[in-house]
Amino acid sequence: MVDPVIRSLPLSGSYGGSSAVRLEAAPPAERLSLRARPEDVAALSGALGLDLPVKPKTSASANGRMALWLGPDEWLVIGEEGAGLMQEATNSGVTHSAVDISHRNTAILVSGPGAAAAINTGCPQDLSLAVFPVGACSRTVFGKVEIVLLRTAVDAFRVEIWRSFSDYAFGLLSEGARDAAF
């Protein structure tokens, strides 16, 4: 009776950029907002199969998933669709809060030699490699919206954004990309 449901990503089909920057929507992902006290981090790390980072502004990556330090008791865990992160967290057996936010966020991949400049169109953080190295991540602002920024390579970033703000973020990134070409 019912057709199998298809996930409609808010930025599906969006791409853009300039000669210096490539912008594209990231593929669908599973996301977890994970909260726990320090004493329970080890158990959760074990359950998720990657060491939750405890140093500010850092991320960890293993077994096809990433964990981004967002705060002293908060991580954004990103895995492939169907990874089953909620269940894994539950399996840890320790007190924590795991909330599925797979659909709350969407992501934009920003790459190319002008990637940092494009993001600096609206982001007040210092994105030089010395201060924001590969693997660094932070919640921050981008123009008039909040984003989570992860540097995935010297010239590449992942911008996590709440879905209803993604049009705005993509639009502002496009402006930044255009200017980063000069």
Added chain:
Amino acid sequence: MLLIHCPYCEEDRSELEFRWAGEAHIARPENIAAISDEEFAEYFFLRNNEKGLTYERWRHIHGCGRFFNAARDTVSDRFLMTYKAGLPKQALPETGASEKTVETYEATEGDAR
């Protein structure tokens, strides 16, 4: 635009990531239901609004999300220190409090040195 040191992120960040959250070290009365109208007004409304050294709260709302405390000079807007929520009022480093603040414009207008 201020530059604020987040004690949780251990980094200076732009004010754009923060939200000011009022005077610090005002504890909610444990027996709040029993306090007098005067005590309630004092707790909820009255503030020091210091000119000079002030202790205040900020939240790194677009960062780690944490509330924390700061000691700032409201004349120069210079931060003397920031520290984590829950810690008692911190003594200031020696150079901080004693440092002469630069006065407001109105003071320099009438009488340059």
Added chain:
Amino acid sequence: MSGSPDNLGAFRIKGAGRLTPARTARFTFDGRSYTAMEGDTVASALLAHGVHLVGRSFKYHRPRGILSAGAEEPNALIDVARDAARRQPNVRATVQEVFDGAKIASQNRWPTLKFDVSAFNDLLSPFFAAGFYYKTFMWPKEAWAKLYEPFIRRAAGLGVAPTEEDPDHYASRYAHCDVLVAGAGVAGLTAALSAASTGASVILVDEQPEVGGALHFDAAATIDGKNGYDWAQGLAAKLKAMPNVTVLTRTTVFGYYNHGFLGLVERVSDHLARPGRDLPRERLWQVRAKRVILATGSIERHMVFANNDRPGIMLASAARTFLNHHGVAVGKNVGVYTAHDSAYEAAFDLKRAGVAIAAIIDSRSHLGDAVLAEARSLGIDVLTGHSVINTSGRLRISSMTVARNGGSNARKIPVDALIVSAGWTPSVHLFSQSRGKLRFDEQNQRFLPDIYAQDCVSIGACNGTDDLSDLIDEAIAAGGGSLALSGENRFEWTGGMIGAAEGAGPETVVKAFIDFQHDVTAKDIRLAVREGMHSIEHIKRFTTNGMASDQGKLSNMHGLAIAAEMLGRPIPKVGLTTFRAPYTPVTYGTLVAHSRGLLFDPARRTPMHDLEAAEGAEFEDVGNWKRAWYFPKRGEDMAAAVNRECRTVRAVAGVFDASTLGKIEVVGPDAAQFLNLLYTNAWDTLKPGKCRYGIMTREDGFIYDDGVVGRLAEDRFHVTTTTGGAPRVLHHLEDYLQTEFPHLKVWLTSTTEQWAVIAVQGPKAREIIQPFVEGLDLSNEAFPHMSVAECSVMGVSARLFRVSFTGELGYEINVPADYGPAVWKAIWEQAEGMGACLYGTETMHVLRAEKGYIIVGQDTDGTVTPDDAGLDWAVSKKKTDFVGIRGLKRPDLVREGRKQLVGLLTKDPAEVLEEGGQIVADPNQPKPMTMLGHVTSSYWSENCGRSIALALVAGGRARMGETLYVPMKDRTIEVEVTDMVFFDKQGGRIHG
């Protein structure tokens, strides 16, 4: 005119300047066509053609020329246009580079620049002394706004505002650096190299198209054995090639704010004839610098004497720039009036280029031997101890009247230009903006940086360091590196004066201008002091000295000196006015940058937005959200659509997008305890699988937010908030959790956007959703009103709420947002087949009002307690603590006669009250009337067949049945106070 080099202007001097004759550009000025060289400013190009008259002053409409060659220009403000939409008023001709096709126009004149009717103001100037308008125009009383003010407004103002929307775009960039260097003259360039050599990241900024600063005019300086200007260009190239250095030219540091934050504006394409489509017009840089080196140089001052404002009178350094950089002579027979050596060098350069120097008039009796000797060897007459006491020439200076100091021996000397110098004012603007304190250098009559408020250092001329080799040493030290570099000037300059020159003294009535743009003269300052204005700020405001668009770069020191003289107080005791940002005016569009149109403010759309739009939805703005407002069918207006939707929901069912409701997941073993503290209700009694309507107050006891909270498990709640309240409620909860109740093991996560929420309301709601729901018995018994369950909808894990904001049998299906469109489509297809409708926020409002359900923010306004709203039942009487428990008991919150929410029915059922209408007991009382309250919600209720309203009324619940009145502008409406439920008073429908 053709563009051939021959037509580059009669005052263009072959072999002089640094521009290339091969590259020309044509432009028009007031309709007349001229040819310029690439690199010309509008000023230099006009001067090359002998055009000095370029504008009219603000108040007296006096003819004005070009005074400077830079950003400090007060006079030569022009209107520059590419086309009708790309027109820019109030542009400084000395900064704007000529581009091919530019249409330039003069301002503040009518009908023409040469014949300006308003110039008769000049004749009336005896009446228009400073502050005259405070003393008159008061009679008759109404005449100020009706007569005098419109007249003054028309006469005032300079340029004409653009009339079309700006088609250009602007860019913006945040940047960080270890060292920002403001100014790329000798000092700035050297400091930048010194800093860069240590590995520091450096941003070097200069407002001119090329680096070099004073080397633009100072052709005599030698650095590193090279001509200074050439050395500067070479060094700039070297710096640009370094990976840790960014060189920004045509860029102004306009503001130095807190904590090393600086605002820069880069003029990217205003100088280009045909800028590329993607090129921004200007770029805003917001830089956070760990350290700032200010190398902002100094600005030459004019001499203050009678009629010192005629076209053809300009600063000596400006004339030297036009000659040495642009290859333009400012006249053929040039007079010089100075109190400082620098003007001599201008005279020497002009003389060597073949321009006659009528004489150098030096107000000093003693000056440097070297310059005097050089003047003599060049055959230039020097009159020391003399002054220029007047000038003549209507649209351009034709002569200067010269006298020995003291007034004797006056005579006229014909000139076609007069170059002046009263010395140099260090540019301490940015230093002051950084909140540093100045000190007065008595010997040289200037303010210099003294106490720093930020990590910043001033070097070079802005720090009072004039000697080139000292300056270089200072710059190297400031940069923190070590370089071997030397330089020398031909002459060491001395002299300088501030205040009125000979002949413009206290007892005279001559117009000796201080502030050219605002027509402030020396005698205006004196008048201000006479009238009791003893603070420099009072003097500034009374005379408007320094308040024009040049912000007093030339006038402040003169004004101060005259005031000090009048007051009989030393200059530092009189003080300086504040230097305020921006250093030079900044385009709004640049500050706005991308925040325009779609990027002005994010428009949030729900996952189903496009589907709703396809169904014809009209949308309304609710905070940042776009919400479907109503769904008109062909031929329906809003009222018809809403009436149909309202009928259909109660008769069949309706489908509504509730996705924007705020949602917070509260998880942890102490979740119930936390909610107990934050809501007025009790939550430990709520069983998993159930939900409850909750009210949140702040400590003050007033309603802050409301919403349904579902308990999914012992340690997991799904909290909903109002659409607009979501962010502040989460912040409020986090505040208490982190700082008041940190011992509680509970965490909060925003899930507003995780879920698409499809509300299905109405008698057929169950029938509609039944086929899609798996793993859940939807019967009344198994899943009654106020239930919640996790289940599967169309194979997707969902959260299903049995809740109602309509009073009907209702469900809210929460599915992960990306699945929203597919689920919505399927449900709507099913619902439509059964005769249901889509409905929007307007119908939602009507239906809930029919049931007396409140909307926080509409029926409450931050001064309403739960009891006022008839929701006292939701305030736990058993809890010993919750946020608001004490505030609620304050005297005014428990007094009799508070405004309470009630229903209102108009006597005429067809009459729909105006929301915001005020309610009185006696409509015939005189004004000011005693108002009892106001209408908060009011609608035509199709289901009731009449109008309905909710209102806050003083002592409302005790007034049931009472007749009250809502006086409107043209009539008074009679109303009866009722309870708040207008439809299905028994409330049976909600239980299906």
Added chain:
Amino acid sequence: MRKYSVFAIAREAMRAHKGWEAQWASPEPRSSYDVVIVGAGGHGLGAAYYLAKEHGITNVAVLEKGWLGGGNTGRNTTIIRSNYLYEESMDIYEHSLKLWESLSQELNYNVMYSPRGVMMLSHNTHDMQSFKRHINANRLYGIDNEWLTPEQAKALVPVLDISKTARYPINGAALQRRGGTARHDAVAWGYARAASDRGVHIIQNCEVTGIRRGANGEVTGVETTRGFIGTKKIGVSAAGHSSVVMEMAGVRVPLHSNPLQALVSEPLKPIFPCVVMSNTVHAYISQSDKGELVIGAGTDQYNSYSQTGGLQIITHTLDAICELFPIFRRVKMMRQWGGITDNTPDRSPIQGVTPVPGLFVNCGWGTGGFKATPGSANLFAHLIARVEPHRLAAGLTLDRFRTGRLIDEAAAAAVAH
């Protein structure tokens, strides 16, 4: 006091304006006064004027730590209106507006009160409900305020963008025609001149450093940078510094001092006829007689006495201005500045007695004190003279924070400017 008039100007024009006298005296402080007012802004100077004129108390000193009119009086965007919501607010702002209407004649000083109209733009249903609530309340209270359609608004302000495609389309506007602007400096100077003429001492560069109290806690005088000055009545009207001065008497007040910024454009020929405000997009703008677009920006979020604020506050405001008036994008900001506003929890002022006998307070005017100047000054004088509030200011007392009877104009979603 020599009368100002066009004839006086003509006379002076003939003699090079040498006959004008100082607008106010600069006397040495006496050892004591009947009343000492702290703060020589419009409110303080006005209060002194009305004490002398209406209550016969002329032995008054107004102490100013800087230069008179140099605080918020000389830093605001000069908007005048009275279309507030609550009766307490309407009472005082309308009283003030009535005084504005003849203030130039009253003071023999042209304060350039210009009733060019204050228009508040409505962008959504919530705005409309709120504005109509105001309009109805104002009408029944005898205060003018009317609803305009978008087309009517545009007829008044032709540069307004009323297209439906705007990010926040305009669905109407509230207009108070009697609202407008005045020349801020002239208000301070006019009151100073008139007060000085009636014998009031205006003492500038005299900072109050302490408040001395007697055996029963009553005030006995003020310590200042120019020595002790005795008095039995102190009126504190120190705007952003009210907390500091009140603290000297041990009185805490519910205030936050925040920077408030403003900016002006380069002068332009007349293009903007009235005052326009928008709460939803956070902007207010008018054009001065000199031709500058005068734009009020927001307050910075933190407490500060620095008179400076962040650039982001300015840019945020300009975003909104350029969205409402797209033709202004090429206009340039000429000058920006900041003041220190004193804000109460309910965004309504405090005027009344204090727990300290002889100490009276007038503060909390936040971002909207200029418009209240004559009214506030007039009622403050009454309070000081009679030691009880005037009927029109009776609701503005400190006690409301104990009882909870707030006058919450902010909650009522009006614009607090």
